[in-house]
Amino acid sequence: MPFTIAIDGPAASGKGTIARALASHFGFRHLDTGLLYRAVGAKGGDPVAAAQNLGPDDLTRDDLRTAEAGQAASRVAAIPEVRAALTEFQRRFARSEPGAVLDGRDIGTVICPQAEVKLYVTASDEVRAKRRAIELDADVDRILTELRERDARDAARDVAPMRPAADAVLLDTSTLSIEQAIALAIEHAKRAGA
Numbered sequence: 001m002p003f004t005i006a007i008d009g010p011a012a013s014g015k016g017t018i019a020r021a022l023a024s025h026f027g028f029r030h031l032d033t034g035l036l037y038r039a040v041g042a043k044g045g046d047p048v049a050a051a052q053n054l055g056p057d058d059l060t061r062d063d064l065r066t067a068e069a070g071q072a073a074s075r076v077a078a079i080p081e082v083r084a085a086l087t088e089f090q091r092r093f094a095r096s097e098p099g100a101v102l103d104g105r106d107i108g109t110v111i112c113p114q115a116e117v118k119l120y121v122t123a124s125d126e127v128r129a130k131r132r133a134i135e136l137d138a139d140v141d142r143i144l145t146e147l148r149e150r151d152a153r154d155a156a157r158d159v160a161p162m163r164p165a166a167d168a169v170l171l172d173t174s175t176l177s178i179e180q181a182i183a184l185a186i187e188h189a190k191r192a193g194a
């Protein structure tokens with residue numbers, strides 16, 4: 001039976017960093033599901049058609065990590081038909097042998113409610129904005145405004161809103177180094193049988 005690790009949380013909280021490290025540590029596959037929504041937003045045109053026809057080339061564009069791509073992703077992610085078009089791909093990925101780590105906003109609640117491990121990774125708004133501003137070499141105040149706007153939209157939407165699953169373990173990385181956050185996540189996953 002494949003082992004699934006679901007990691008959710010707000011923008012720039014460190015989900016992807018932890019997800020990649022867990023996948024590497026346990027020899028599992030990793031899917032950054034935010035990239036799917038970023039690719040749909042970046043493709044332009046009808047977002048539902050874009051989601052239904054997403055291909056490998058769409059996921060390797062070099063403009064997907066920008067703040068603008070994040071905002072566009074958040075807008076198309078509120079459309080139920082867009083989410084529906086991306087669901088089966090994510091669920092199939094989650095069944096990868098020997099295991100898979102998926103990070104996003106609705107992995108523990110909607111995509112993989114039966115995941116063996118569920119983490120909800122957070123950090124204060126200010127810490128997240130600072131980390132992302134360093135990463136993108138951008139203005140921290142602009143990034144803070146953008147993160148708050150995106151989080152609010154992601155948490156308020158009717159379909160698959162961003163929230164921790166009832167059985168998720170919360171991991172606040174505000175005062176943790178990357179190494180400390182990864183070590184805690186590995187420890188938790190091991191205790192759960194990974």
Ligand SMILES: Nc1ncnc2c1ncn2[C@@H]1O[C@H](COP(=O)(O)OP(=O)(O)OP(=O)(O)O)[C@@H](O)[C@H]1O
Binds near residue numbers: 011015
């Ligand atoms: N514990 C930490 N301490 C310091 N920096 C961190 C920590 N965790 C992550 N970072 C850095 O913060 C930035 C955001 O991390 P990451 O990309 O993992 O977040 P994310 O939650 O996956 O973001 P997004 O939702 O936008 O994809 C990266 O530059 C990463 O290196």
Ligand SMILES: Nc1ccn([C@@H]2O[C@H](COP(=O)(O)O)[C@@H](O)[C@H]2O)c(=O)n1
Binds near residue numbers: 106
């Ligand atoms: N499971 C998911 C993953 C992402 N989204 C939306 O995509 C935006 C970009 O995600 P990042 O993880 O790359 O920041 C995000 O703000 C969400 O709107 C989603 O809805 N569900």
